[in-house]
Amino acid sequence: MDRFMDFMERKFVPVAAKIGGQRHLVAIRDGFVAIMPLILAGSTAVLLKNTIFSWIASLEVLIPICDQVWWGSLAIMTLLVVFSTAYSLARSYDANALASGLIAVGSYFATLPQSHGDAGWGYIHWGYLQATGLFTGLIVAIIATEIFVRLTKRDLTIKMPEEVPPAVGRAFAAVIPGMITIFTFGIVFLIVDNLGGISLYDVIYEGIQKPLQGFSQGVGSAMVMAMLINLFWFFGLHGANIFDPIMNALYLPALTDNAAAIDAGMQAPNVITRVFFDTYVHLGGSGATLGLIIAIFIASKRRKEYREVAKLSTPSGIFQINEPIMFGLPIVLNPILFIPFIITPGILTLIAYIGTAIGFAPPTYVAIPWTSPPIVGAFLATGATAASWRAAVLAAINLVVSVIIYLPFIKLADRSRKKETAK
Numbered sequence: 563m564d565r566f567m568d569f570m571e572r573k574f575v576p577v578a579a580k581i582g583g584q585r586h587l588v589a590i591r592d593g594f595v596a597i598m599p600l601i602l603a604g605s606t607a608v609l610l611k612n613t614i615f616s617w618i619a620s621l622e623v624l625i626p627i628c629d630q631v632w633w634g635s636l637a638i639m640t641l642l643v644v645f646s647t648a649y650s651l652a653r654s655y656d657a658n659a660l661a662s663g664l665i666a667v668g669s670y671f672a673t674l675p676q677s678h679g680d681a682g683w684g685y686i687h688w689g690y691l692q693a694t695g696l697f698t699g700l701i702v703a704i705i706a707t708e709i710f711v712r713l714t715k716r717d718l719t720i721k722m723p724e725e726v727p728p729a730v731g732r733a734f735a736a737v738i739p740g741m742i743t744i745f746t747f748g749i750v751f752l753i754v755d756n757l758g759g760i761s762l763y764d765v766i767y768e769g770i771q772k773p774l775q776g777f778s779q780g781v782g783s784a785m786v787m788a789m790l791i792n793l794f795w796f797f798g799l800h801g802a803n804i805f806d807p808i809m810n811a812l813y814l815p816a817l818t819d820n821a822a823a824i825d826a827g828m829q830a831p832n833v834i835t836r837v838f839f840d841t842y843v844h845l846g847g848s849g850a851t852l853g854l855i856i857a858i859f860i861a862s863k864r865r866k867e868y869r870e871v872a873k874l875s876t877p878s879g880i881f882q883i884n885e886p887i888m889f890g891l892p893i894v895l896n897p898i899l900f901i902p903f904i905i906t907p908g909i910l911t912l913i914a915y916i917g918t919a920i921g922f923a924p925p926t927y928v929a930i931p932w933t934s935p936p937i938v939g940a941f942l943a944t945g946a947t948a949a950s951w952r953a954a955v956l957a958a959i960n961l962v963v964s965v966i967i968y969l970p971f972i973k974l975a976d977r978s979r980k981k982e983t984a985k
Contacts (some may be wrong), residue, residue, distance in 0.1 A: 581804060585654050586704055590807035593647030593703075594814075600642060601814075604635030605929035608821045613946050632825075636818055637688050640695035644670050648703040657711045661736035665743050669706040670699055672747040673754075673762040690763055693818040696811050697771040698763045706743050713739035771815075778812040781915040784834050788907035792849050796903060798894045802848055809836060820927035824945070830925040833918045837926045840882065841943045841953070842914035845936040845961050847884025849903045850910060852936060853964025854972075855879050855887060860965070861972040868975070881933045898978070902971045909967065910960045923953040936961055 581587070611628035615621045635642075648666030652659040674690050677683050689695070714735070750762060759765050777783055787805065794801030817835035824830055846852025858872040868891065875887035893899050917923045926943040934942060940957035944950040 579799060586651065587804070587807050589647050589651035589654060589704070590700060590810075591803060592650040593643050594806065594810045596646040596650070597639070597642045600635040601639070601929050602931060604632050604637075604639075605821070607631035607635070608825060609928045609942070609945060612824060636692065636821065638691045639693045639814070639818065640699040641667060641670070641691045643696060644699040644703045647700060648707045651704060651707045652711060655711045655715075657714055658736055661740060662707045662710050665710055665736070665740045666703045666706040668740075668744050669747040670702045672744055673698070673702060673751050675755075675761050690761075693815040694767065694771075695763055696815060697774075698766045700811065701766065702747065702762075706747065709743045709746060710736075710739045713742060775812060775815060779816070779832060779834055781834075781912060784838075784915065785908040785911045788839060788843050788911045789904055792904050792907055795848050795888065796894060796900060798889075802844075809839070813838070817927060817929060820925055824927050830927055833915055833925060835926045837929055837943045838914065838918075839911075840930070840932045840934070841926055841940045842957055842960050843907050843910045844882060844932075845910070845957065845964060846879040847882050847888070848907070849884070849888075849893065850906050850961070850964035851875075851884040851887050851893070852879045853906070853961055854893075854899075854902075854968045856961075856965045857968035857972045861969050862976055864976050868972070880935050882935070882939075883933065898971055898975045899968075902967050906964050906967050910964060913960055913963060914956060917956040917959075923956040924949045926953075 607628035611625050611632075615625050615628065644666050645663040649659045649663035652662030671686070674686055677685055754760075754762050754765060778787075787809070791801035791805050794804050813834060813836035816832035817837055820830035820832050820835060844850065846855065855872045855876055858868050862868045862872075871887060871890040875884070875890060878884070878886050888894060891899075893903055896903075914923075918925055923940075924944040924947065928943050928945055930939050930942045937954045937957045940953040941950045944953040
């Protein structure tokens, strides 16, 4: 174990730290965080429409409000992410963030066809703007911002006299870089169109996004993803933040697909969504550390510091915040807790996948806040319907399993303290 820890500290941690601080990944992560209020608003609208407003006849008149909220949030998610990601990336370069965001949005539209089906010219299908367009939108946002920022830093700008208001000066400074950027994507559209493609979106969706999403629905890949997050956490790196761009790009479209299907009265197509992990796997935070806290209360007799940290960490753990126990116990670089901390997410993912796939629990389709308490969160994420109690039971089963996994290792830690005091 000592050799393994030494190897990981020398080889893995420096590389992982670079990945975690990578400018573009950070921009994508911050871009998704920025639109979280809109995602939650849209999910709440879907939830209300399919529960309270549908159950009570007198409230059905309010359903159009939910439809419009969804239309202004989840239905245009890609558009929102394009702007917020470009804005965040430009800020990291200390460039004109507002102009970058606007130009990225314009560039994304420049890659889309101007008609859809028999609708005629000037009609853009909303499918290009919802979550299925995230891959294309993120690629365009990053490339457009890189082009704009590099041109701006080369002073390829129109400089106005000092008397001109700063806002006007910044706008004129962005003219030439912005024009070149959006024309670049207009050329991309022409090339794709002449090569027989419909649009850049269709090329990326069919060639990259669809295969990746199909792969991500496999239980094996989901288990690996959950365990990798904890591997980063074990070495003191925020695994959830590092993998957030990947998780959102792969599993948010699955969540919105489920929501759209259920809203249309059909079967949800995906077992694993973005919320699936917060609902069934990250119980108390990454590594299901609420299970660890409970295991400490049950089995830790000699390690008083464990019990004190567990007491202090319980309130935050209930709301899925585990930094107090992660760094207070600590779990970070703790060789005794390495095995349960890494394997627990994988096992919980497998159990939740089986429970959902066989129909015991309904699929998740509501984007709940990640701070939602375990068990309650499962009930809400599956629509708070008559069948959602089974999702709550599944989350409770996973919590019990996490306690069982951690228990022998807490006893081992207790035994090691006994040996220390006996010397």
